Amino acid sequence: xxxxxxxxxxxLLLIDAVEGVTEQDVQLxxxxxxxxxxxxxxxxxxxxxxxxxxxKLYRQARDYVKENLPSVAWAPAxxxxxxxxxxxxxxxxxxxxxxxxxxxxxSTALLNxxxxxxxxxxxxxxxxxxxxxxxxxxxxxGRRPPAVAIFVNEPGxxxxxxxxxxxxxxxxxxxxxGTPFRLIFRGKRVREAxxxxxxxxx
Numbered sequence: 368x369x370x371x372x373x374x375x376x377x378x379l380l381l382i383d384a385v386e387g388v389t390e391q392d393v394q395l396x397x398x399x400x401x402x403x404x405x406x407x408x409x410x411x412x413x414x415x416x417x418x419x420x421x422x423k424l425y426r427q428a429r430d431y432v433k434e435n436l437p438s439v440a441w442a443p444a445x446x447x448x449x450x451x452x453x454x455x456x457x458x459x460x461x462x463x464x465x466x467x468x469x470x471x472x473x474s475t476a477l478l479n480x481x482x483x484x485x486x487x488x489x490x491x492x493x494x495x496x497x498x499x500x501x502x503x504x505x506x507x508x509g510r511r512p513p514a515v516a517i518f519v520n521e522p523g524x525x526x527x528x529x530x531x532x533x534x535x536x537x538x539x540x541x542x543x544x545g546t547p548f549r550l551i552f553r554g555k556r557v558r559e560a561x562x563x564x565x566x567x568x569x
Contacts, residue, residue, distance in 0.1 A: 372398050376511065377405040377465050377545075379458070380439065384412040384428070384446065388435040396438040403512045405469035405546045406442040407461045408432055414448035441538065443545055465545030471513055473541060475506045478515060485536035491519075491529055500524035503555055512547040522552035 372378055378399050382392055399406045410432065417424045425446065433440045443461055447454040482505050491500030501520040508516045515537070519525060530550055538548060 368395070369398060372404055373402045375402075375404050376469060377407065377462050378402075379462070380406055380408045380436075380442070382408060382410045382432065384410045384416045388432065393436060393438070396436045399442075400438040400547055403547050403549075405465040405512070406439050407458065407465050407545060408436065408439065408442050408444040409458065410444060410446045411449050413446040414451050414453060417446075441544065441547070461545070468543050469512055469546040470510050471543070471546075472510060473507055473513070475504075477541075478505050478507060478537075481537055481540040482517070482533070484540075485533055488536075489529075489532060491525060494524055498524060500529075508551065509549070512549060513543060514549040514551060516551045516553050518553050518555040520554065520556075522554050525552055 372395075380392065380395055380399065382388060396406075410428065416428070428446065429444055432444045436442075443465070445454055445457055445461055447458070449455065482502065486502055491502060493499050498521070503518040503520075505515050505517040508514050517533070530552070534548055534550055537543070537550075
């Protein structure tokens with residue numbers, strides 16, 4: 368399974384709608400994330416759960432999947448019935464979309480526009496000693512999955528919570544549905560970087 372996931376650009380994670388998310392499903396989700404593969408979550412046997420196709424039940428089930436598969440919460444979920452064929456044809460389009468996002472490249476100008484807005488809303492935290500984290504600029508350094516390097520004064524000043532905040536802002540602004548999105552924090556001296564983002568002096 369490990370080798371198959373790592374060789375795959377897009378992985379289909381199949382969930383049994385009656386059984387729900389299992390421990391094995393959670394482990395597969397973590398494997399997909401670590402491999403950097405794109406992913407579409409397929410919830411089968413939806414006809415046995417929601418014969419009347421309730422919008423409320425669908426929303427609840429969608430939230431349930433995201434909450435119980437946090438490692439691939441960025442993956443779109445589709446609810447199907449292999450028995451009746453319900454929604455099955457939509458899988459192909461979702462796979463194509465996930466692959467497109469997995470290979471996507473974004474201009475440096477647009478990435479820095481999003482980053483500037485993000486840090487304007489929430490500045491990087493300070494260390495216990497009062498040292499302020501400073502962000503200089505960012506640029507995309509990889510695809511499959513998309514990876515963005517953020518150049519900062521000291522990577523250690525940026526806790527996981529702030530990194531998740533920045534990832535969320537990039538996703539809100541640019542999408543990247545169906546693919547991991549990696550942020551790489553790299554240290555750089557001020558004179559090497561040129562200048563900080565405008566927020567830093569405010």
